[in-house]
Amino acid sequence: SDVPDRFPGVAHFHTVRLNQPSGMYYSTSKLRAICDLWQKYGSGMTNMHGSTGDLVLLGTSTPNLEPLFYELTHDLNQDLGGSGSNLRTPSCCLGKSRCEWSCYDTQATCYAMTMKYQDEIHRPAFPYKFKFKFSGCPNDCVASIARSDLSVIGTWRDDIRIDQAAVKKYVSGEYKSNGGSHAGRDWGKFSINKEVINLCPTKCMWMEGDTLKIDNAECTRCMHCINVMPRALRPGAVQGATVLVGAKAPILDGTQFATMVVPFMEISADNDYEDLVNFHPEP
Numbered sequence: 001s002d003v004p005d006r007f008p009g010v011a012h013f014h015t016v017r018l019n020q021p022s023g024m025y026y027s028t029s030k031l032r033a034i035c036d037l038w039q040k041y042g043s044g045m046t047n048m049h050g051s052t053g054d055l056v057l058l059g060t061s062t063p064n065l066e067p068l069f070y071e072l073t074h075d076l077n078q079d080l081g082g083s084g085s086n087l088r089t090p091s092c093c094l095g096k097s098r099c100e101w102s103c104y105d106t107q108a109t110c111y112a113m114t115m116k117y118q119d120e121i122h123r124p125a126f127p128y129k130f131k132f133k134f135s136g137c138p139n140d141c142v143a144s145i146a147r148s149d150l151s152v153i154g155t156w157r158d159d160i161r162i163d164q165a166a167v168k169k170y171v172s173g174e175y176k177s178n179g180g181s182h183a184g185r186d187w188g189k190f191s192i193n194k195e196v197i198n199l200c201p202t203k204c205m206w207m208e209g210d211t212l213k214i215d216n217a218e219c220t221r222c223m224h225c226i227n228v229m230p231r232a233l234r235p236g237a238v239q240g241a242t243v244l245v246g247a248k249a250p251i252l253d254g255t256q257f258a259t260m261v262v263p264f265m266e267i268s269a270d271n272d273y274e275d276l277v278n279f280h281p282e283p
Contacts, residue, residue: 017081053091102136103154156236
């Protein structure tokens with residue numbers, strides 16, 4: 001504060017960002033330890049989580065910063081996250097740990113990139129912040145396409161897998177659409193034309209009798225059909241990710257989505273993610 005004598009309660013109000021675990025998995029003992037430490041050195045207020053992903057600790061004084069940092073890193077084995085003009089803490093969705101749609105291991109990739117670029121996270125060297133976000137499928141549950149400078153979104157290169165017997169069960173009403181999330185709503189009988197085919201953005205789906213057909217060359221991987229009929233449709237078997245750059249959400253101009261630079265890339269720990277680290281945009 002510029003007037004600490006008038007407002008001593010907020011003379012200092014430093015915010016501390018902690019690097020969250022990939023997928024934001026915590027043990028209760030870890031959460032209790034962080035809260036106890038913050039009660040000791042700070043206000044006790046937390047934000048779980050910031051839009052970048054960090055576990056944010058709100059409000060402490062300058063003399064408490066160094067002892068907090070020492071105990072945080074030495075006793076709790078927890079690292080600081082990125083803030084200011086540097087690489088912000090990479091974040092990811094739950095990936096293969098919980099989600100059947102994930103096309104690559106987002107958690108392992110996020111961890112590898114975090115360790116690879118530790119210097120950029122801890123030592124501001126950029127003219128502005130830079131964000132990595134990793135989504136396992138086109139549902140993009142961490143909003144990487146709109147909120148990150150480098151976005152890695154899981155996708156597939158072959159055809160959507162179809163279980164025609166399950167399609168028939170959706171049509172007959174034996175299976176509930178959308179995983180049963182609309183059960184109990186009086187919306188009438190499920191209509192595959194109304195709820196799936198007619199909502200396809202490229203109109204690449206149709207029925208021939210009781211058989212669902214998909215022109216996969218026209219599919220944009222929007223995931224709508226898969227979300228509505230998850231027991232009948234699955235992503236293809238040749239899986240990897242699309243790499244995009246340049247998303248931002250300026251206050252005055254409105255959101256600008258990322259630009260695709262690599263349509264498909266296999267994401268693998270076998271070569272220590274070097275394909276992702278050293279990727280070159282398609283000409």
